Amino acid sequence: MSGPDRGGTGKDWDEGGPERLYTVTRGRAQPDRTSVELVSLIVARTEPQPGMQPEIAAVLRMCQFPLSVAEISAYLVLPVSTVSVILAGLLKDHRVEARAPVPAAVLPDPELLQAVMHGLQNL
Amino acid sequence: MVFAGASPGGRRPASTLVWVLPPAATAVCAALAVTAVPAGARTAVAWCGVVATLVVAVAAAESMRRGRLIATLRERFAAQEDGLRRRLVEQEEEIRRLARDLLPAAVDRLRRGSMVDEVMKDIDHAPDLDRDFESAHRALLRAVLETVRAEEDLRDAAQRAFVNIARRVQAIVHQQAQDLRELEDKHGADPEVFEDLLHIDHGNALVGRLADSIAVLGGSRPGRQWQKEVPLFNVLRGAMSRILEYQRVDLHSVADVAIVGPSVEPLIHALAELLDNATRYSPPRTRVHLTAIEVQSGIAIEIEDAGVGLSAEARRRTELVLAQASTGLDLNDLGETPRLGLAVVGRLALAYRFQISLRPSAYGGVRAVLVVPQDITCPTPAPGGAIARAAKLPPPKPVKRATPTPMPARVAKPAPDHPGFRQNGAGLPQRRRRMPVVTPPIRVDAPPPAPAADRPAEPAAPPVQPGMWLAAFHQGLSGEPSDDTEATEATGTPSIPSDPTDPSNKDE
Secondary structure, rough: OOOOOOOOOOHHHHHOOOOOOHHOOOOOOOOOOOOOOOOOEEEOOOOOOOOOOOHHHHHHHHHOOOHHHHHHHHHHOOOHHHHHHHHHHHHHHHEEEOOOOOOOOHHHHHHHHHHHHHHHOOO | OOOHHHHHHHHHHHHHHHHHHHHHHHHHHHHHHHHOHHHHHHHHHHHHHHHHHHHHHHHHHHHHHHHHHHHHHHHHHHHHHHHHHHHHHHHHHHHHHHHHHHHHHHHHHHHHOOOOOOOOOOOOOOOOOOHHHHHHHHHHHHHHHHHHHHHHHHHHHHHHHHHEEEHHHHHHHOOOOOOOHHHHOOOOOHHHHHHHHHHHHHHHHHHHHHHHHHHHHHOOOOOOOOOEEEEHHHHHHHHOOOOOHHHEEEEEEOOOOOHHHHHHHHHEEEEEEEEHHHHHHHOOOEEEEEEEEEEOOEEEEEEEEEOOOOOHHHHHHHHHHHHHHHHHHHHHHHHHHHHHHHHHHHHHHHHHEEEEEEOOOOOOEEEEEEEEHHHHHHEEOOOHHHHHHHOOOEEEEHHHHOOOOOOOOOOOOHHHOOEEEOOOOOOOOOEEEOOOOOOOOOOOOOOOOOOOOOOOOOHHHOOOOOOHHHHHHHHHHHHHHEEEEEHHHHHHHHOOOOHHHHHHHHOO
């Protein structure tokens, strides 16, 4: 939540925003149902509207294309738990949808394929 | 005394005549007696008559003298009494003037920092008072002023001590808040630790508000100072974050303005105190509504609760507390939170020209309106504040989707231009804690170290899956730079051969 050009002033007293993290999520540290994981992909289903909480508007704006929770967390400079709570609220309202990440194990391993190919050729 | 001789002068012939009569009568009687008695006794009677006349004359003369003396004395006493009475009246008037005008004015000047001698010099005394009384009068006044001065000094010292302690507490609280924010970032992925951290953070903010209140009542300004303007939304949330029951506050529409830096902290603090009162004096299940709208004279921030409301009497008293805020820190107030809070709000309102009114709310509670003057607001550079601004520019996903080769052929920019993000081995933006976000994360690719020879594999590489990017991202967050690339290769993306030679790894 740091302002964009506050970091460079070198003035510790002035750094950061006046609000604390718990106000962003109303004190919740984890969503009611743990539906979002760090690697879930989030896609916005609605456009941000004026008057929305800035974080929600930002999520909706940046998630026109799928973004992982971790990426959202990095862009917003907010901890993952906070982002998860925000996303859980959005999911509940069907304003975003979460897609399961592609598990690494499902992807074909080229080396394995190559080994199989070589094995077949050697037959 | 002047007229002491004048009035007896008028009466003297008459009184002299009166006192001549007895000896004259005696002389006449003696003469008659002499003529009446036989001739043989005449000489003796004549002698007796002469003696009697003389005696009576002497007695009359003495009586006359004493009478005159008495008259003179009486007049003198009357004049003296008159003078004394006049002096008494003058002195009483002077004492009354002392009590009514001089003393309050002098004490007031002392309160405003004048020295006793200056004040004494400027006091004009009644001109025709006698010297003793005047010197006593001055001595009394001086004694009173010295005492008041001593008390004021004592109170100043107490205030300074309070402010000093409050300042130290503020510094500690601020340091704690920074540390907690770092811890929150660090443990952000662990919900249970994170929740505890939020809890501690909240408690810390409450301590900070108390310290701020004491500092404000001691005549100082609230703790932090902001150099840049802060969007109103963030200011309101900042105020929310400093009260106990912030969950009950509903933040509704907020005008798109920012508050200039120097006024941010006082506004946050005043709003926090008002919000605290609103949540404290309304049933625990009710909501407190917080809105901010633009009005002609500035920004009106409304805090509306559904509590018991204020009776006319209570409202009058409350407004009195708000109005009397300038009298300084009363140590008695420190015990009572509502009075403390309102006194703080009153002081801040006075110093920063906030207008505050308390009216009955449509919900039955109190509607507190704080009007922020126009001149401390400014247009916000990014509506919604830093967060919206940070995320306004789209992340680089279109490229990722559009082409199967996400890595190559983007214009490379030097990484130090983007203090908000650095790239890890996979070209992902990597979050830097406590660093501001300036520009959108632009994928920075180093120019290929070797032309074409190393590269041909890349177009053939499968599109990098987002999940795999994340693996790299994790490594980037937690691991060493060398581990990072190795791990990236080992776990997720064996098909990107350019990574180990990518110079952007080296600057981690």
